[in-house]
Amino acid sequence: MLKVGRLADYAVLILHHLGRMRPARLAMDSIAEVTHLPLPTVRKVMKYLVDADLVISKRGPNGGYQLARPPAQVSLAEAIAAVEGPLALTECCSAQGNCEIHDRCDLADRWPGVNAIVVKVLERTSLADLDRFGRHEPHVPPPLRELMAPVRHL
Amino acid sequence: MLKVGRLADYAVLILHHLGRMRPARLAMDSIAEVTHLPLPTVRKVMKYLVDADLVISKRGPNGGYQLARPPAQVSLAEAIAAVEGPLALTECCSAQGNCEIHDRCDLADRWPGVNAIVVKVLERTSLADLDRFGRHEPHVPPPLRELMAPVRHL
DNA sequence: CAATTGTATACCCCGTTAGTATTGAATGCG
DNA sequence: CGCATTCAATACTAACGGGGTATACAATTG
Ligand code: SF4
Ligand code: SF4
Numbered sequence: 001m002l003k004v005g006r007l008a009d010y011a012v013l014i015l016h017h018l019g020r021m022r023p024a025r026l027a028m029d030s031i032a033e034v035t036h037l038p039l040p041t042v043r044k045v046m047k048y049l050v051d052a053d054l055v056i057s058k059r060g061p062n063g064g065y066q067l068a069r070p071p072a073q074v075s076l077a078e079a080i081a082a083v084e085g086p087l088a089l090t091e092c093c094s095a096q097g098n099c100e101i102h103d104r105c106d107l108a109d110r111w112p113g114v115n116a117i118v119v120k121v122l123e124r125t126s127l128a129d130l131d132r133f134g135r136h137e138p139h140v141p142p143p144l145r146e147l148m149a150p151v152r153h154l
Numbered sequence: 155m156l157k158v159g160r161l162a163d164y165a166v167l168i169l170h171h172l173g174r175m176r177p178a179r180l181a182m183d184s185i186a187e188v189t190h191l192p193l194p195t196v197r198k199v200m201k202y203l204v205d206a207d208l209v210i211s212k213r214g215p216n217g218g219y220q221l222a223r224p225p226a227q228v229s230l231a232e233a234i235a236a237v238e239g240p241l242a243l244t245e246c247c248s249a250q251g252n253c254e255i256h257d258r259c260d261l262a263d264r265w266p267g268v269n270a271i272v273v274k275v276l277e278r279t280s281l282a283d284l285d286r287f288g289r290h291e292p293h294v295p296p297p298l299r300e301l302m303a304p305v306r307h308l
Numbered sequence: 309c310a311a312t313t314g315t316a317t318a319c320c321c322c323g324t325t326a327g328t329a330t331t332g333a334a335t336g337c338g
Numbered sequence: 339c340g341c342a343t344t345c346a347a348t349a350c351t352a353a354c355g356g357g358g359t360a361t362a363c364a365a366t367t368g
Binding site: 005006007038040041043044058059060061062063 | 355356357358359360364365366367368
């Protein structure tokens with residue numbers, strides 16, 4: 001668990017494809033076809049991406065979608081947030097979070113710290129970086145051990 | 155979004171409390187009271203925690219729950235996984251993940267890499283570490299910058 | 309104007325989550 | 339031995355949200 005929604009997953013998938021095509025424009029039909037996703041679903045996703053200014057759309061004949069920025073400048077955090085809103089592991093990590101216990105909860109001011117780290121990881125991983133990842137271990141470099149930082153033990 | 159379930163959140167909350175009490179034993183009623191959580195909900199959570207061997211239970215008079223290990227040796231990843239199962243950002247990150255597209259998806263073998271990093275962060279953050287976190291930035295130490303590692307840019 | 313292609317809205321279905329209730333089993337004590 | 343205490347197990351329900359679909363509309367081009 002701790003999964004990202006399907007739609008957000010698709011968003012990344014689509015953005016990645018658009019990145020490989022850039023700066024070419026790609027019609028929605030083509031996107032649906034190449035990603036093997038149902039077209040109505042793609043429609044919904046594209047709306048999110050346009051609203052978030054991650055892609056540029058053009059109507060009319062020969063229209064389509066185009067990645068707004070180079071793939072290296074689009075983070076996974078942005079992609080996910082475009083669909084699901086700001087990343088927040090718990091209610092107390094988001095502004096409009098309403099948790100009844102919040103006032104009496106010992107961890108209310110601790111979770112945001114954890115959240116910040118996770119967000120940072122996703123912010124620093126771009127679409128282009130995905131290509132560098134292999135299966136499982138993403139070539140965890142030695143410095144990572146200390147990088148985790150706040151995060152000691154084991 | 156990208157939120158952890160409420161129950162998992164509660165689990166961490168409870169574990170943290172048990173950690174501060176350790177090695178004392180705490181009855182379910184007391185747990186519900188001190189955490190301000192509804193008792194039936196606590197029941198459900200405790201079952202998960204016992205099954206995952208994170209807490210030791212004892213029945214009868216003067217019974218209750220006790221954290222199985224020192225708080226510094228219990229990771230957030232374990233706590234969350236105890237309730238929600240293994241962490242998997244996408245379907246293709248988990249063993250029993252069934253995604254229709256999987257075979258034809260370009261990112262099917264890339265997501266596990268990202269997932270691994272996130273998991274690692276949560277694995278290396280213990281209950282005891284939570285106390286070290288302040289609001290927002292968890293004192294991100296300089297080495298973190300390189301720790302992120304596979305994760306360059308910006 | 310007509311063909312193309314994206315935009316907007318509104319809807320529904322189904323799975324999961326969260327919460328609750330009930331009943332049963334183990335332990336300890338006197 | 340029997341009773342009070344406390345956890346264990348199961349089953350149920352209600353509500354929310356994710357995600358998939360249909361349809362009608364607007365813009366662009368040539
Ligand atoms: S306040 Fe406590 S309970 Fe409410 S969301 Fe934050 S951590 Fe979870
Ligand atoms: S295979 Fe592709 S689509 Fe299916 S879950 Fe993994 S990434 Fe998402």
